Amino acid sequence: MKSFSVIVKKKINKFNKSISIDGDKSISHRALFISSQACGVSKIKGLLESEDVLHTIAALKKLGVKIVKYKNIHYIYGNGLGSLKTRNNLKIKTGNSGTLARMLMGLLTNYAHKIKITGDKSLNKRPMERIFMPLKKIGCKFEPTNKKTLPIYITGSEIPTATNHEEKIGSAQVKSSIIFASLDAPGITTIKELKKSRNHTENILRFIGGGIKVKKFKNYNTIYVIGQKNFDAFNLTIPGDISSAAFFIVLTLLAKNSVIKLKNVNLNPTRTGIITVLKKMNAQIKIVNTKIKYGEKIGNIIVKSSNLNSINCPASMVPSTVDEFTILMIAAAKAKGTTTFAGLNELNKKESPRLNLMNSILNKIGIKTKLKKGTIKIFGNPKINLNKSYKIQSLFDHRICMSAFVMGQTFGGQIEVKDCNSISTSFPNFLTLMKKIGAKYEIK
Numbered sequence: 001m002k003s004f005s006v007i008v009k010k011k012i013n014k015f016n017k018s019i020s021i022d023g024d025k026s027i028s029h030r031a032l033f034i035s036s037q038a039c040g041v042s043k044i045k046g047l048l049e050s051e052d053v054l055h056t057i058a059a060l061k062k063l064g065v066k067i068v069k070y071k072n073i074h075y076i077y078g079n080g081l082g083s084l085k086t087r088n089n090l091k092i093k094t095g096n097s098g099t100l101a102r103m104l105m106g107l108l109t110n111y112a113h114k115i116k117i118t119g120d121k122s123l124n125k126r127p128m129e130r131i132f133m134p135l136k137k138i139g140c141k142f143e144p145t146n147k148k149t150l151p152i153y154i155t156g157s158e159i160p161t162a163t164n165h166e167e168k169i170g171s172a173q174v175k176s177s178i179i180f181a182s183l184d185a186p187g188i189t190t191i192k193e194l195k196k197s198r199n200h201t202e203n204i205l206r207f208i209g210g211g212i213k214v215k216k217f218k219n220y221n222t223i224y225v226i227g228q229k230n231f232d233a234f235n236l237t238i239p240g241d242i243s244s245a246a247f248f249i250v251l252t253l254l255a256k257n258s259v260i261k262l263k264n265v266n267l268n269p270t271r272t273g274i275i276t277v278l279k280k281m282n283a284q285i286k287i288v289n290t291k292i293k294y295g296e297k298i299g300n301i302i303v304k305s306s307n308l309n310s311i312n313c314p315a316s317m318v319p320s321t322v323d324e325f326t327i328l329m330i331a332a333a334k335a336k337g338t339t340t341f342a343g344l345n346e347l348n349k350k351e352s353p354r355l356n357l358m359n360s361i362l363n364k365i366g367i368k369t370k371l372k373k374g375t376i377k378i379f380g381n382p383k384i385n386l387n388k389s390y391k392i393q394s395l396f397d398h399r400i401c402m403s404a405f406v407m408g409q410t411f412g413g414q415i416e417v418k419d420c421n422s423i424s425t426s427f428p429n430f431l432t433l434m435k436k437i438g439a440k441y442e443i444k
């Protein structure tokens with residue numbers, strides 16, 4: 001997609017709206033991967049059609065999976081575990097998507113062909129050793145052998161080993177990659193999850209009768225993958241993505257006299273750190289009409305403009321809030337008092353060095369910060385009212401673009417956000433929905 005900037009010249013007027021957010025990205029990726037391994041035709045409704053997810057569809061098609069869209073439903077023709085069609089020198093592009101790259105390599109662990117995995121400029125810089133290590137233990141080979149990033153050649157094994165793993169980063173991508181690698185390994189694989197992360201992979205597999213069991217302990221979970229247990233095709237409706245809803249939640253909190261209702265959002269407790277954090281900051285947020293569907297909590301979120309206070313947010317909140325810190329930093333910039341977010345080193349390993357970038361964006365608009373060893377202190381200014389022009393470099397990071405956009409709608413001044421085309425990797429309807437609630441902007 002061609003690069004474009006978005007310019008915001010005016011604050012948003014008060015609004016009272018009800019909207020539906022695009023489908024959950026994490027669940028969309030997983031629904032595709034898991035249905036590709038099921039027996040029969042799965043029907044997925046409301047799949048997110050963002051660039052990241054479209055790359056997953058393209059990758060699976062390249063591996064011989066038939067995927068057809070008719071009306072709002074994607075039909076995925078699964079042929080059971082081990083049914084992907086691989087060959088030597090196959091090349092698969094994973095675009096900007098760390099989730100696709102890491103999970104796909106998990107699935108490919110069971111195929112003894114040499115396959116090249118590439119990413120875009122940003123993804124080729126991101127750490128992959130975190131999955132190379134466990135996948136090597138299962139039987140994979142990665143070449144060049146000392147390389148820790150993409151592009152890489154992966155060669156799987158015909159006899160993958162069911163073994164024991166520990167997940168210490170709090171990364172759901174690593175955990176899911178190991179689960180996908182173990183689904184077709186004879187025997188029982190265990191994953192000791194020392195930092196609990198989003199559990200959609202486990203939920204879907206459990207819901208459809210796949211070979212998975214989770215034992216919950218106080219400080220960790222143990223996941224058991226029972227290998228070579230085939231499962232039937234399934235039907236799934238994808239709920240709204242809380243990581244996308246986050247931008248509308250904070251926009252409403254910071255706008256004047258406004259209310260928003262966000263319908264059918266996924267409220268899995270491994271994802272709702274943002275709501276916990278904002279409520280502690282005095283945000284008026286109500287969750288209503290909750291139900292459990294396919295093992296996932298879903299509900300409507302009602303948000304009202306609020307005067308926010310600062311928070312001291314511990315590192316333990318990171319796994320459940322990981323993608324929401326860029327927008328939380330905007331909230332903290334307008335909160336009363338000094339906010340501390342601790343344990344954010346992982347943020348610099350995302351689509352851009354997010355922690356460093358957000359720190360410099362806040363400084364650019366006159367918000368004082370202190371950044372040391374993954375902890376950022378933000379000295380909030382509830383009266384912030386910008387009156388100059390600012391150019392924000394997003395480094396092609398979708399969440400930086402959307403956070404800077406919300407900043408423009410609520411802090412004043414003229415904000416030009418560069419390279420907003422990246423928004424379509426996760427939230428293609430972002431700008432349209434913003435327009436629907438009254439946000440004004442120009443595209444350049």
Ligand code: S3P
Pocket residue numbers: 025026027099170171172173174176198322323
């Ligand atoms: C994701 C997990 C998180 C998150 C990413 C999506 C997933 O990454 O940042 O946007 O779908 O599993 P990590 O697993 O690297 O923390």
